[in-house]
Amino acid sequence: MSNSSSVVDTGTLIRRILFFLVMVLLALGNLFTLFGGLTSPQAMDQAQIAREIARGNGFTTKFIRPVAYYQASQAKGGAVPFDGFKDTYESPLNPLINAAVFKLIGADDADAWKMGPKEMVYQLDRVVATVCVFFFLLSIGVTYLLVSRIFDAKIAGVTALLMLFCETFWNYSLSGLPQMLMLFLFSCAIYFAYRAVEASSEGRSPFVPAIVAGVFFTLLALAHWMTVWIALGYIIYAAVAFRPRGVIGISVIVLILLASIYPMIRASDASGTPFGTAFLTVYNGLASGSEETVMRTDDLETAPLSLDGLTLKTVRSTLIQFSQIIPFLAGILVAPVFFLSLLHPFKRAAIANFRWLILLMFVGAAVGLALYGITSDPLDPNQIHLLFAPVMTAYGLAFISILWSRLEIVAQNSFLKNAHLFVIVTICAAPLAIAMPTKAIAGIRQQGTGGLNNWPPYRPDALNIPLRQWIPENELIVSDQPWAVAWYADRKSIWIPPTAKAFKKYEEIGENFQTPIGCILISPTSHEAGGMAGIAYKYRDFTSLVIDGRVAASTLNTKDTASAFQLDQKPDVQEIARRYHYRFALVPLDLVIYMDRPLRLADEASQ
Template sequence: MPGLQDLIHRLEEGAGVRVIRYALALFLFVALAVVYDVKCFRNFAGEEAMDTAQLARNIAEGRGYTTDYLRPASLALVKANSPDQNLQLTDRHPDLANAPVYPYLLAAWMKAVPMNHAILNPRKGLFRIHQPELMIAILNQILLLGSVVILFCLARSLFDEQVAWLASAIYSGTGLFWRFSVSGLSTSLLVLILLLLLSCLLWLERRGRDEPEGTSWKSVLSVSLLAGTLLGLGFLTRYAFGWMLIPVLGFVVLFLGRYRIAASVMILSMSLVISAPWLARNYRISGNLFGMAGYALVEGSLEIPDQRLIRSLAPDEVARKAGLKSVGRKLMGNLRDMVQNDLPRLGGNWTSAFFLAGLMIRFGDPSRGRMRYLVLGSILTMTLAQALGRTHLAVDSPEINSENLLVLTAPLVFLFGAVFFVMLLEQLELPKLPWLFSGVVV
């Protein structure tokens, strides 16, 4: 029976093996998610997650982009920039603290999935798990799965399937990202956006260098528009992500050959088109393009410690107390702390050591070396942005907070760390055991 023999061959050596392998990986990820949620989910603990969730609920229930978390500074800004100077606390207050993409995503999820906002169990009268918060955690774990898939595809395109499996396994098994997935923060979404952005840049770099047959200006401009869209969405997910514009444009200008000018213009223009309406909305309401986030540079400085600014009814006057020297002291102090603590344990596991050692490797494929430069530029940029924007949120929760920008680059560190580890395995000349060794180390 040729048909049966062909089916058996496909299952043993053909495409069937790959399908089975992917299905098994998906099953293991889902099983890990279930076990983690059962054992480790403890509802939201941070003010950022609760703030975003209540904002999303207001959107989902038709109350618009308004908040029940009233900050004195926000009230003062809205009143100062409103034609109606008799605003009441009973009025719906527009939110000025959160970028819009993640709250709107949560609102869509709340509309799509049944949410039970009851606090007490009607049968037992006990509170254990708030169901909407668990559903938000599940959404973030779906986003985590999506970023694992994109990392796998990126690693396989840059290197090979063994590196892709190892990097994806390390990422999937890192507890830090599971903690972020149940925190209610937008980190899982931002990692997915960043990996998609780098995939676009890799595609553009290869077309700009080799110009393979079939490459057209239309395709290059289309991917550039997609990259600009992702950059704009990342910025509207967390304003500090906008700093990624620096390494992205630097990469495009240096490595895209004759497409560099057109791609740079398209990326910058599209990101501005995406973000400009929201910035205009913030300016109209508060007189500040970034709303409350615009004060992050001076919050946490010696002159404005803790939450003094957001609790003030005259935030602009308080902000003027911190000059450039104060911001510089804040930057240097936070950089010193990050170099001593955050950078050495980037990603929460051993792979950062392999990444640092792998910086000495010279790759034959130019794309690999250029992407490594992009990763290094991203780490440097996020380090500076995190040091400048650090506020009381990072003090209240030093690791799991929205100001932790370095964690966004950790999957890329895992990728290049996995490359160095696989190269070490190959030097051992044990061709039959690399997968076993990889699995043991992971």
């Protein structure tokens, strides 16, 4: 008997060591060889806010959305300075965690983290991604503990493998978005929620684990406001299933409200509404995907939220969720089988009851996303369905294993006992395994330059090095990718408005507050915005500016730094063109700045 136990323990130990080695290799490979920098505007936005927090400036931002400025000016009864502009868009927890890391490594000093002339990847991008990967790996560990408690070590091990080889999880880890922090918090929350369900099923008090779960759901809400909809599902279940009825549900509501008081007071002071600019993401759903349009407007009254066709809009968002259910569940094919497992009569009450809690939370998330909108973008910042992928995968694996074991051929051939698990892991790991060699070769070739980059549309070196030299800290940059300017160049940047009238208003305000507009920056973010029709719709008065760089490169002498906006005849834009008539290509054709003066260093310009 002891020999058998020794063999089992040795085999288990070897498998765990191999898993750990593969995990470390994948983490290091993705963070160094395969890493090309942050890929999400929201990730860059949160990162630059974190840097401001680390500097002791609080929740201020250098990425200024025109609608946020409109809200601030309305709340204060007049123009407000661009310096120290308060952010009310991003959720606070992820920036706070990154700020602590930045302070620890000295990243609050931008001069200590300048890019070298041959670097293509900003090293602070790698720091942000490392934090995300850290939480991802922690999530795998917590999920293993949870699934082992629900089912057994075999199902837990396969679930952990599917997470480790999930391309979607790695993409989010390297994007800099808070989804991996959210995955960790959600995994912890449902771990204690299951313990509460288990205690309730066995006639014991579920209060302590249920409240601990509520604490983690509160932290989850602070990581992304959309996850309040998930917490709502938990609150409903707790109010009905846990005794005394309603006490735990009310307690969790109180926890979330207490945690939200300060952010809401702060948002109300800065924007005039307790929900701040973050609430306007509802335009992405109820306004049929026009969040960018409302964020770039300088007068919210000209872009009222239309509730016409509300039912059709929510149905559309709901259908998108169900038609894309596999991608939304991290591309793990077995995860949607969870819904079939709802039909199976699991013998243990805790396992059976916990399914309904998962379903309630998933429905809550689906309702929230139906209202606020979600796209098929593989890195949609509102993607919260992927948080359910691990636990749903576990239920799907358990259900398939039960059906598999009942097949006669499996009962007669013991070597087929785990064949279905090998097939599932092979299929789900294929996307990552297929893409890995090509990415690895490309990454190794670029090691001399610090790695790959995400061009187009982002060139950290072109923003970090020239703009920090040419644009003084007090000046404002108008850009079509202000999040990248704020993060990489460490300069204040406002999202290019759709009208020349708004632009001139910001010019006047900037002059009054000694923060004049230093340049206009145009990138592939705008001139690759869906062809001429898309560019004209989004950029209106500045359509000619968006296409000017490519037109100039095709028709003019590229050494000519004057005569910008060649195709435009509008008087208002011509007036702007005459002021910012020095054209400089940071990257030929694609990344161009327009200045009101010849090139000179920032310290010279500030004198």
